[in-house]
Amino acid sequence: MIRTLRIVGQNPLSLLGLILVALVVLAAALAPWISPFPSHNGAVVDFVYANQGPTARNWMGTDLVGRDILSRILYAYQISLFLSLVVLAIAPPVGTLVGLLAGYMGGWVETILMRIVDVFLSIPPLVLAIAMMGVLEPTLTNAMLAVTVMWWPWYARLVYSLARSEREEGYVLAAEVIGASTAHITFREILPNCLPAIITKMTLDMGFVIIIASSLSFLGLGVQPPTPDLGSMVAEGARYLPDSWWLTVFPGLAILVAVFGFNLLGDGLRDLLGVDE
Amino acid sequence: MTLLTVKNLSKTFDTGRGPIHAVRDVSLSAGEGECLAIVGESGSGKTTFANMLLGLLAATSGEIIFDGKPLQPRRSARDRQAIQLVQQNPLSSLNPKRTIGASVRLVLDTHRIGDRANRWKTVERALEAVGIPGDMRTRAPSSLSGGQRQRVGIARALACHPRLLVLDEPTSALDVLVQARILRLLNQLREDRGLAYIFITHDLAVVRNIADRVAVFQSGKLVELGTTEQIFSYPQDGYTRSLIGAVPVVDENELALRNKLAVTP
Amino acid sequence: MTPLLAINSLTLAFKNLFQHTPVLHGISLSIAKGEKVALVGESGSGKSVTARIILGLLQETATAEIGGEVWFEGRDINAMRKAERAALRGTDMSMIFQDPTSSLNPTYTIRSQFVEVLRRRTADLSRGDCDERMISLLEEVRIPDPLRVLEAYPFQLSGGMNQRVMIAMALANRPKLLLADEPGTALDVSVQAQTLSLMHHLVDNHQTAVLFISHNLGVMREFADRVYVIYRGRIVEYGSTGSLFAGPLHPYTQALMAAVPRITGSGLPDLPEISDTFLAPPVSHGGTL
Numbered sequence: 001m002i003r004t005l006r007i008v009g010q011n012p013l014s015l016l017g018l019i020l021v022a023l024v025v026l027a028a029a030l031a032p033w034i035s036p037f038p039s040h041n042g043a044v045v046d047f048v049y050a051n052q053g054p055t056a057r058n059w060m061g062t063d064l065v066g067r068d069i070l071s072r073i074l075y076a077y078q079i080s081l082f083l084s085l086v087v088l089a090i091a092p093p094v095g096t097l098v099g100l101l102a103g104y105m106g107g108w109v110e111t112i113l114m115r116i117v118d119v120f121l122s123i124p125p126l127v128l129a130i131a132m133m134g135v136l137e138p139t140l141t142n143a144m145l146a147v148t149v150m151w152w153p154w155y156a157r158l159v160y161s162l163a164r165s166e167r168e169e170g171y172v173l174a175a176e177v178i179g180a181s182t183a184h185i186t187f188r189e190i191l192p193n194c195l196p197a198i199i200t201k202m203t204l205d206m207g208f209v210i211i212i213a214s215s216l217s218f219l220g221l222g223v224q225p226p227t228p229d230l231g232s233m234v235a236e237g238a239r240y241l242p243d244s245w246w247l248t249v250f251p252g253l254a255i256l257v258a259v260f261g262f263n264l265l266g267d268g269l270r271d272l273l274g275v276d277e
Numbered sequence: 278m279t280l281l282t283v284k285n286l287s288k289t290f291d292t293g294r295g296p297i298h299a300v301r302d303v304s305l306s307a308g309e310g311e312c313l314a315i316v317g318e319s320g321s322g323k324t325t326f327a328n329m330l331l332g333l334l335a336a337t338s339g340e341i342i343f344d345g346k347p348l349q350p351r352r353s354a355r356d357r358q359a360i361q362l363v364q365q366n367p368l369s370s371l372n373p374k375r376t377i378g379a380s381v382r383l384v385l386d387t388h389r390i391g392d393r394a395n396r397w398k399t400v401e402r403a404l405e406a407v408g409i410p411g412d413m414r415t416r417a418p419s420s421l422s423g424g425q426r427q428r429v430g431i432a433r434a435l436a437c438h439p440r441l442l443v444l445d446e447p448t449s450a451l452d453v454l455v456q457a458r459i460l461r462l463l464n465q466l467r468e469d470r471g472l473a474y475i476f477i478t479h480d481l482a483v484v485r486n487i488a489d490r491v492a493v494f495q496s497g498k499l500v501e502l503g504t505t506e507q508i509f510s511y512p513q514d515g516y517t518r519s520l521i522g523a524v525p526v527v528d529e530n531e532l533a534l535r536n537k538l539a540v541t542p
Numbered sequence: 543m544t545p546l547l548a549i550n551s552l553t554l555a556f557k558n559l560f561q562h563t564p565v566l567h568g569i570s571l572s573i574a575k576g577e578k579v580a581l582v583g584e585s586g587s588g589k590s591v592t593a594r595i596i597l598g599l600l601q602e603t604a605t606a607e608i609g610g611e612v613w614f615e616g617r618d619i620n621a622m623r624k625a626e627r628a629a630l631r632g633t634d635m636s637m638i639f640q641d642p643t644s645s646l647n648p649t650y651t652i653r654s655q656f657v658e659v660l661r662r663r664t665a666d667l668s669r670g671d672c673d674e675r676m677i678s679l680l681e682e683v684r685i686p687d688p689l690r691v692l693e694a695y696p697f698q699l700s701g702g703m704n705q706r707v708m709i710a711m712a713l714a715n716r717p718k719l720l721l722a723d724e725p726g727t728a729l730d731v732s733v734q735a736q737t738l739s740l741m742h743h744l745v746d747n748h749q750t751a752v753l754f755i756s757h758n759l760g761v762m763r764e765f766a767d768r769v770y771v772i773y774r775g776r777i778v779e780y781g782s783t784g785s786l787f788a789g790p791l792h793p794y795t796q797a798l799m800a801a802v803p804r805i806t807g808s809g810l811p812d813l814p815e816i817s818d819t820f821l822a823p824p825v826s827h828g829g830t831l
Contacts, residue, residue, distance in 0.1 A: 170370030171380070174433065177331050179357040180387050192374035318730035423585070424815060452584035452757065454815050457801040461810050479731055482803040486810055509805060523735035525760025527787060527799060530806050 014268020020261025028077035035071035043226040053246050061246035064236070069246060072228040073254045079229055080258065083140070084209040087147045088202050095155025096198060100186045102156070103163025104172075114160060120153040126215060133221035143222045147212055151205070158201060162194040169193075196273035204266035207259035214255055230255050280473050281330075281441060282306040286339035288325050299325040301497040302339070307441070307490075312467060312474040314484040314505075316520065317494035323477050326494070327443050330475065331362055344440070358388050361439040365446035367426035371418040377404070377429045378414025384436040399436075407432045407462060424455035428462070435466065441473045449480060460487055481524050485509055493517045512538055544616065545572040546718055546751050547596065552610035554591055554600070554775075565591055566775040568610065573719065576749040578742075580766035580783070582756060582798075588775040589755045593721050595619075596753070597637060598627030615718065632662040636717040638741075641728040642704035646696035652707055653692040656714070663715040679710040683740060702733035709741055713748060720745060720752045727758075738765060759802055763787050771795045773820055781827020791827070793819035 032038050036058070040046075046066030053061045060069040102113040120128070129146040136142040166172065167190070175185050214231030216222035223229040230251045237247025288300040300322040307313040317323045328334040330341060332352035341348045348356055364370040371380050381400045385391060391399050401411030407428040418426055427447065434442055444463070448456040464487060467474060476488055484491055484505065491508045493501040493516065501514040512518045522539030526532050554566040566588045573579045583589040594600040596612060598619050612619040614635070619627060631637075639645045647655060656676050660667055667675075673692075680688035683706040696704055705726060712720055725741070726734035742765055745752050756762055762769055763783060770780040771794065779792040790796045797820070800811050 170364045170366055171372040173333075174362070174364065174370050174380075174430075175383065176333060177357070177362045178384050178387050178433075178437070179352070179354055180383060184383070184387075189372055189375075193372070195374075318732065453759070453798060453801045454584065454813060457803075457810055457813055458815055460803070461812065464810065480803070482805045485805050485807045486803045505807075509807065519732060521805065523732040524805055525735075525758060525764060526805065527760050527763055527802050528804065531804050534806050 011268055011271055013264050014271070017261050017264025017266075017268055020257055021265050024077055024258045024261060025081065027074050028081050031071075031074040031078055035068070035074045037068040037071045040067040040071045041075040041228060051240075051244055051247075053244075060250040061244075063233075063247060064240075069233075069250050072233065073230070073251060076228040076230045076233065076251070077254070077258070079140070079223055079227065080210045080213060081206075083144055083147070083213050084206045086144045087151055087209050088205060090148045091151035092155045092198060092202055095152040095157075096159045096191070096194070098152070098156040099159025099161075100163050100191060100194070103160040104167055104186050104190060105182065106167075113156070117153045117156045117160075120150070121157065123150075125150040126212065129212065129216060130219065130221060133216065138221050138224055140223050140227070143213060143216055146216070147209060150212075151209070155198065155201070158197060159194055162197055163190050166190045166193050200266055200270045200273060203262055203269055207262035207266075210255060210258050210262075278309045279306050280309045280311075280344060281475075282342040283330075284340050284342065286326070286329060286341065287337045288322075288329060288334065289337045298497050300329070300336075303494075303497075303499045304339075305492055305499060305502055307473050307475065309440070309473055310467065310471045311490065312476055312488045314476045314478060314488035314491045315494060316478060316481060316484055316491060318479060318520075320496065321494040322497035323494050324445065325497075327362075327445055327475065327477055330441075330443055331360060332357065354388060358437045359439050360441045360443065361434040361437065363427075363430050363434045363442060363444045363447045366450050367423060367430045368418070368450075370430050371426060373418055375417075376415050377409075377418060377421070380418075380429065381414070381433045381436050384433055388437045390437060403432045403436045404429065406435070407466075422455075423451050424459060427451060427455075427459055431459075431462070431466070435470075435472075439472070441475065443475045443477070445477045446479070447476075448483065449478065456483075463487065481521060493520070509534075509538070545613075546575045546577075546615065547571075547573040547753070548611075548613040549592075549596075550611040550613070552592070552595065552612060553608070554588070554595065555607045556605050557607050558605055562607075564775065569772070569775070569777055571770050571777065571780070573751050573753060575718070576745075576751055578745065578752045578754065578765060578767045580754045580756065580762040580769045581772055582759060582762050582769060583772035584757055584798075586774070587772045589772050590723060592772070593637075593723050593753065593755050596719075596721060597631055597635065598622065601627065632659060633715050634717055635719045635721070636712040636715065637721040637723065638708050638712050638725045640724040640726075642708045642726075643696055643701055643728075645708065646704055648695060648697050650695070651692070652694055652696065652699075656692070656707075656711055659711045659714050675714070676710075679714055680707070682713075682744065683707075683710045685710075700733075701729045702737060705729060705733070705737045706740065709737065709744065713744060713750065716748065717750060720750050721755070722752060723755045724757070725754075727756075734761075741765075759787075759799065771798070776821075777824055778820070778822070779825045779827075785827045791825040793817065793822055795825075 044067055048066060049058065049062045050066040051062060051064050052058060058068045058070065060073070062068055098113050098117065102110040128150045132146040132149065133142060171189060172185060175189050213222055217229045217231030218235040222231060225232065233251035234248050237244065240247055283303060283305050286300060286303045290297045290299055303326065315323045315326065325334065329336050332348065335350045343356065343359065371377060378400050381403055382396055385396045385399055400414055404414060405411050409425060409428050409432065421429070448459050451459060460483065466472060478484060488505050490504050492499055493514065495516045501508065501512065501517045508517065512521060518539050521535060524535060526535055549569055549571050551568040551570055552566055553568055555562055555564040569592060581589050581592065591600060595608060596619065600606045601608060601620065602624060608620055657672050660672055660675060676692060677688045680691060685691050685703065685706055691699065691703065691707065726737050738761065754762065754765055766783050768781065769783050769786050771778050771792065773794045779786065779790065779795045790799050797813050801813050
């Protein structure tokens with residue numbers, strides 16, 4: 001605990017990261033109660049107030065059909081965080097499993113698994129996702145699927161290299177001499193030593209998944225209207241720059257705050273958990 | 278009674294630049310309760326030899342007979358249990374993310390020794406037998422001194438009641454005062470439990486004070502084998518003599534002995 | 543005659559917001575010109591940080607709090623500016639470390655690393671002069687084929703060969719003081735013995751003073767003129783090698799000496815790992831500090 005405080009004290013930016021992340025999470029969780037116009041989350045039209053800049057009524061202005069941008073950002077955070085959490089609930093475990101087995105067992109297991117990983121890593125992530133979304137229908141579920149498919153190989157690579165070096169440690173030799181099972185050695189001995197790096201990467205990735213998901217929606221391949229999404233809001237508003245600047249600037253800032261927050265927090269965790277880059 | 282017999286054991290590694298003969302045609306034996314030291318420098322094949330004894334590497338040719346029966350390349354759980362290892366670096370040999378108790382308990386769980394319910398008690402007794410208080414079992418390796426960690430390493434190796442212990446430079450990472458205590462502990466455990474030791478080291482002064490017999494390895498070959506008394510009275514092989522000649526000594530008696538043994542007769 | 547190096551009540555503590563950890567509690571030692579002095583201690587005794595302070599490396603660390611004086615040729619290293627300290631290293635003061643192979647950069651040839659060392663002293667040394675110096679230095683450390691070694695990368699040479707290269711580089715600029723931190727501990731005993739006797743011979747020829755840091759009493763006995771024994775940041779005993787080894791006076795030195803296994807087979811004595819008597823006041827065998 002004292003160590004935690006000390007590291008936070010030495011690295012005030014990680015504290016800022018924690019505050020930003022907490023704000024984003026709170027905003028998403030409390031969206032139905034704190035947003036000024038909860039109904040603007042869906043297909044609502046209010047042309048009286050359409051396309052207005054920031055006012056006392058609408059702090060961040062309104063969009064082309066008169067919906068409150070602040071309310072839509074709060075709801076969009078819900079979608080973004082949900083999507084990131086789903087992706088990070090699936091991709092890291094899959095990648096970790098592949099990386100652990102390849103790194104510890106070696107031989108043909110390593111050859112087969114890591115060549116598959118290399119194939120995925122050789123395709124630029126966004127291109128892979130765009131290709132998948134071109135084949136599939138652009139829905140939230142498919143967006144999550146596409147991002148997950150492009151995400152797990154990075155964890156496989158990370159864990160593979162960690163497991164490779166842990167395999168040389170004396171404690172693995174000790175477990176082998178005792179006769180412990182492969183399952184025990186990989187999951188109970190090696191995995192705990194890889195966890196700090198995995199957790200750090202997951203925190204950093206929360207932000208990156210938000211960016212990728214937003215990029216997909218920006219291209220019209222992600223979450224579809226009328227559901228609010230930060231990427232599609234920026235895309236829609238981009239056509240009306242610079243006059244109706246509030247259409248893009250506020251959703252853009254919202255992305256920035258979330259990504260920045262998770263990045264700073266991830267850096268702080270890296271120091272706290274003692275992970276070498 | 279002979280516990281271990283090694284017959285014409287060889288190990289060749291095939292590399293891109295041709296074969297490397299790590300161990301060449303080594304034959305030796307160790308009796309029950311005996312401490313056999315294996316002495317050699319880097320590249321002597323002593324680690325490869327130990328890995329074959331432990332069943333971590335398959336021999337290219339030759340056989341290992343333990344307790345009257347040849348050991349198979351795929352070791353049974355019983356055979357694994359009978360030959361255990363203490364490593365050089367106790368900091369690396371204990372998993373930093375697990376408590377020392379969990380590291381010792383792994384042995385009991387793997388070999389299903391005793392009742393599940395009593396295993397923590399067994400772990401505590403195993404730790405106490407090497408001089409670590411039982412209630413320290415919840416501690417992480419990082420909170421222990423080097424000597425304490427090596428004691429835990431010994432407790433773990435002994436937890437499944439092996440008959441032969443392979444000790445790979447067990448004290449060379451320790452301070453000299455700690456080394457003295459660990460060597461005494463190893464001697465006492467051997468006496469109490471009738472253990473046999475294969476004691477791998479490069480330190481001839483340690484060998485002199487702990488081993489019954491000495492095997493000197495050079496480039497994968499066994500160049501000299503004899504009782505400790507013989508080796509330190511009339512070393513036969515030139516390489517053995519040069520090793521003795523390189524030992525740093527601290528008193529006049531040692532200096533006289535070294536000068537006497539190091540010269541060619 | 544003023545000593546080459548004189549350390550006066552040197553203290554060191556590592557501090558941060560929450561803790562203040564003293565490491566050295568007032569170390570004093572001196573080395574005369576051309577003298578071979580050993581600092582013997584176990585891990586955590588403070589022997590390596592002492593070397594880092596003499597080299598002026600720890601002074602740059604923000605968390606290190608250093609007190610006392612380190613006089614080298616009449617100048618206090620603790621009071622110097624960073625650039626002055628840096629200028630001493632590799633010229634008047636040089637060092638040899640534990641593992642020769644890892645202290646050489648694997649991505650450069652021996653030649654290019656050696657040239658860099660020579661040009662620290664004489665920046666405008668010509669290629670031809672460099673080659674001549676390097677070859678004679680490598681011959682001095684009994685490297686049979688200096689030209690081949692110069693073109694090699696460190697990983698292409700054996701540990702013993704790298705150690706000789708390190709010794710040649712360390713002595714290349716005719717330093718007045720050589721710091722040797724557990725040299726050769728990573729090598730095989732026979733190689734270690736050869737390189738130590740080679741180093742012994744060379745520093746005698748060059749009149750280089752040496753501070754030899756080690757945990758190995760046997761190595762110290764063969765190498766040093768005088769010995770300081772350090773325990774938990776304090777010098778507990780010092781004196782000439784002969785008298786200290788013949789009759790250690792401090793309880794800690796006595797225990798240390800008794801704990802060393804002998805090839806004469808004197809058995810394994812029952813000694814404590816730690817004891818209050820180890821903290822007894824320092825003992826001198828006469829002579830200067």
